[in-house]
Amino acid sequence: MEHETNINSIQLKKRRSITKTDVQQFLLRGRAFIALILVMIVFSSMTPQFLATENLVIMSKHVALNALLAIGMTFVILTGGIDLSVGSIVGMIAMISGGLINQGINLPQWGIIIYPHTWMIILISLVLGALTGALTGFVITRFNVAPFIATLGMYYVARGVAGLRNDGYTFPNLVGRPEYGNTGFGVLGAGTFLGINYTIWLMALFMVVAYIVITRTPFGRHVYAIGGNERAAELSGVRVARTKIIVYSISGFCSALVGLIWASQLLSAHPASGEAAELTAIAAVVLGGTSLAGGRGSIGGTLIGAFVIGFLNDGLVMMGVSSFWQRVIKGAVIVLAVIVDQVQARMQEQIALQKQQEIK
């Protein structure tokens, strides 16, 4: 008890004297949030309808898909890995769910076709996505393949499967038939609760769950530890392989959900769905302050990162900036964010050094 009060008093002392470095640290830590506010100020001054509720809701809906992918990606990147396969899994799952609705499960040897219920389709798709991620994780941990390579492989394989599913054609008109009990797929993408799209609710739900998992469970702590020093984590009894497989499964699961929403919003499944989505997701994670080397970062940061990218995207479109310039600007913003990240890391190191000497 005595000790505790001691620590508290130290913290209190810190709070009383706010120095210049404290302010700098605060600004740098909150940089993603500051960037978000800047983006909003700039665009709202240029296009008045930018901050209209209706527009905010539409933009949030756009953000949500990327944010969901970025949540899964955050887990992966925190372990020091990377997942290039998410966009392809989106496409693959979109095609698989579309196929299940329009064609069912064909079992010619018994001469029957099973049309699963919509809920069943969603469940099958999510499980398949998680299993795909688990397979990648297994390859990475069991055969010691670099995550970049293993997920690059899955990037091709999953996209290929997406094309194979219907010979490169789309599954159109995914409304189902009442007699098969597989209607209502479109609700996932179009339905609303309290006037807000399900997609946005799902993003919020996943955000909260991911936040709790990462901050409040041993699993979350293990994810950080593996990214920070894999060998030390292993020697501490962390089951590294298992944790990594789970992490890639989470990413696969998130990708599958996005694939489902994507198909549901369009009421059709296209094999090219989600192309390049992995890069936008990685950008959101990095923009949110997660270190690509692993061990450092947060879910909250990723959410803000996804919003910055989404708002930037939609804002530039609304302003009528050419799509070429849009890319230039987005690229610059991402690199700038990482530069700021490095500056912050260096400052933190210096502060650590200072503290070390204060203790002596």
Add this chain to the structure above:
Amino acid sequence: MPEMTPVLDPGPDAALHERDEIILSAQNITKVFPGTVALEDVTFNVYKGKVNVLIGENGAGKSTLMKILAGVERPTHGKILLDRREIHPHSPLDANRLGIGIIYQELNLCLNLSVVDNIFLAREITRNGLLAQRSQKQRARELITRLEQKIDPDVKVSDLRIGEQQIVEIAKALAQDVRILIMDEPTSALSVAEVEVLFRVIRELKSHGVAIIYISHKLEELLQIGDHITILRDGHKVAEEEAKNVKVSWMIEKMVGRNPATLFIRKERLLGDVLLKVEDLTLPRLGGGYALDHISFELRQGEILGFYGLMGAGRSDLVDCLAGARPQATGKIWLMGTPVATAQSIADRIWCGFVLIPEDRQQFGLVQPLSVMDNMLLASLQNYLRGVFLVRKQENAAAEQQIRELSIRVANPRQPITALSGGNQQKVVVAKGLLTHPKVLLLDEPTRGIDVGAKSEISEIMSKLAAQKYGVIFISSELKEILAMSDRILVMSKGAITGEFPHQEATEEKLVAASAIGHGLSTNGDNHHGTRN
């Protein structure tokens, strides 16, 4: 064994009577880092052709002073005189041009390159813009011969033992023809025989007028090789003396400001029942032979069992096996009479009650981006759960208890682990192990690279744990320490146990003799690496 305590050749001793010439002088150096003063008004003289020893606890300011001399940092106040002319080295390359070379404590070698490539890195010998490979190799061979080693210059550095890597590092510095050579803990990875060679090279360099600045925590060694001794404490110079006038106890007293007799105290304890029994533990080595050659021993409750041996004798392999880090090991292990499955993961072994405090703290012990507390609790998170969620209150309580019990000096348990000194980081790693409620503690060189004060604290912690009926297996390469701390000492050589000595019978000579068995270590201190021929 007279070759273990070489007698200084009387030449340099006689020369001490003349006034020694100062080649480099750091005068009234003050170095202020934001918020703290690392060095305050320190004057450090470096004498030509002498070994100038600098000692002090971690954090005393040695490294900062060396970084200033080597051009890595610039002093806030004060000046550096080289041959009575003021110099301002702005970068390591700058200092190098002035003839100041440095061998860092952490090996700064590119493991993916060959020995030659490393020796001449950034100073390649070229002809018409192309690498003059033959002359580089020739020169490298000369340097290695001068160091009395038989390392193939074409071999990749990653294929060398740590001791050999250290030799390469020294060869690299020698290749630069320096006038002043800074050596930061050069012997921490060397065997006794290799240290002998290094000392011969140092004496040779001295005779050529090279000034050596020598930093080490091994105090006996310093008295053997040193000429002038400077001691720093908390950023101040506390003493400067000629080596021939001082004793180890005096140095320790100046460094820590207290009586060294209290540093390592071993309390007599009653040993309990057999806690751990190991039979025929065997680990094959890649390319034939055994890393562990049918090891059998017992450990009793409350016993501190020391393992002594040269680098590569298999001590670390042994504790790794016990910790579950080597699944390919075979043999039988019983813990409190119950057999322990051989092919278990590290996590399973921790569950059984084994925990390893690894040798290399930075690489294997710490997760650098995490806080002190997160590091400490990493291995025991399942103890702070309610349902599936971690309970912050329980986490705080566990961390604070360990901080108190091991007297870890932190401002706040949530501060970054990298902000702590080496000794305190080590205590965090120990705390992490203790929180798993182990029965057998495996400590691999727990005092390596930490200062005298922290060493003493670690040894106190070990005694306390033994008194609480833990079994402690403890590896050390420092004879004094292992003799002082252990209830019983096992000596290993080439993967086998070659000697067993109860506390009362163990002497330095016996341990060294047993550690050399199987090496064909001839009396002139020949090197002993297995790759000869």
